[in-house]
Amino acid sequence: MIRVGVVGASGWADSSHLPALAALEEFEVTAVATTKQASADRFAAARVVRQAFSNAGELVTHPEVDLVVVSVKAAGHAAEIRAALDAGKHVVSEWPLGVDAEEAAELTAVATEAGVIHAVVLQGHHSPSARFVADLVAADRIGTLESVVLTAAGAPFGGNRIWPDLEFALDPAQGTTILTIMAGHFLAGLERVAGPLTEVSARLPRTHDHVLITGTQRTAPNSTPSHVLLHGLLANGGTASIAVHGGNGDAQGGFRLELVGSEATLTATPADPGTFIHWGDWNIRIGNDLVAIPDTYRTVPPTVESGPPANIAALYREVARAIAEARQPHPSFDTALRHHRLLAAIEHSAASGTARSLA
Structure with missing residues (x-):
């Protein structure tokens, strides 16, 4: 079981990442973070999540988090991704990876050096x-x-x-x-x-x-x-x-x-x-x-909501396979940089x- 912490749970993640993860047996969402403790508590209660934080730094270092999902505004991606990488956690970042190609290059280099699994959410893949x-x-x-x-x-x-x-x-x-x-x-x-x-x-x-x-x-x-x-x-x-x-x-x-x-x-x-x-x-x-x-192209359970959660769930299944096989998933930060x-x-x-x- 891969334990997941979601940074930015009150925005886009609430209608896409959280329902996708809830439908996959490979994952358990163990922590959520928003900018206010009250909203973090509310989302944790709604999704039956054990840990709720108003400080993303506490989430990324929590021992019950193996993989960090970064789903905040694009300008905030770099800081949250770096913190997760410093903590040795796998990372799934929403697109775009950074605010520009230079920031994306830096984050890709840091992720490669950290030796963790890194993926970016480009649903079309x-x-x-x-x-x-x-x-x-x-x-x-x-x-x-x-x-x-x-x-x-x-x-x-x-x-x-x-x-x-x-x-x-x-x-x-x-x-x-x-x-x-x-x-x-x-x-x-x-x-x-x-x-x-x-x-x-x-x-x-x-x-x-x-x-x-x-x-x-x-x-x-x-x-x-x-x-x-x-x-x-x-x-x-x-x-x-x-x-x-x-x-x-x-x-x-x-x-x-x-x-x-x-x-x-x-x-x-x-x-x-x-x-x-x-x-x-x-x-x-x-x-x-x-x-x-053909139905063979649908790789997620039928219980996954249609729309963005379905394609994002397919990405998470690829991430789970990549972790099990000790390889990078597709699309990775390298894909995002290109x-x-x-x-x-x-x-x-x-x-x-x-x-x-x-x-």
Whole structure:
């Protein structure tokens, strides 16, 4: 049994990590931490967890914690990850790993030196739909992959208003933007099915210099992009065109992914309209024919909630296997670092107006 402590249990983790872990027999959540003791006690009681802390430092050093989950705001990842590594604990970090590629490189180096298991939550890598489509492409079901087109909604980022709890995201130094969060996850899903990008040419237009804070009459300055526009080359020689458009509120538009092969075109859209590419199942068609995802691609118990908990549970099962086999899981911090460098190349291309290659 792998004993887990969750730092940041009152936010995203409560609707994703905690239900995923509760459904897996390999894990037991033994500790939670939030910024206030009252909320930590409340979440511990609701999830039947023995230990509750308002100080994450106490959680990471607790003897009943083997693995630390870091699910706080991106700008707070580095401090919590370093503390867990210093304590010799395995770490699962939410994406993004750090606020930029430099911080991600430092954390990856420290994790490697610590000799522990380290993983990052990029749900697209464990999506049954993405894994199935990757296998279809590898089996030449559409012939040689020639081009990929992805259009996706990036709301709630990039619009002319934003929720009050996301106001911090208007500062790029916080590491939570339409590029890092939305395009970051979407590109991970795209690369899972089509292979890695080797060159990018990008634009990051900022439509709104000031953004209305929803429910108020107040505006706040915005220094983050409103959209992500990207052309690229794939390792197999194919091309990629990606448009992630910002907006307000929920992402009603969802996504549309087209893989154009020499013999056929595969299209994927959300099975649950409006959901993100890395969250739920896809409707997959080759030509006009709907293709069902075989049950063998679903690797978690049916009791796991649909949506993000299912793909996150699949990641945790990979982490459990990696611990048992004394190897790094996928995706690890090394995977995250490569992905951070992709985002940095996009930023550099947009700033310089030139294409950027990835090593």
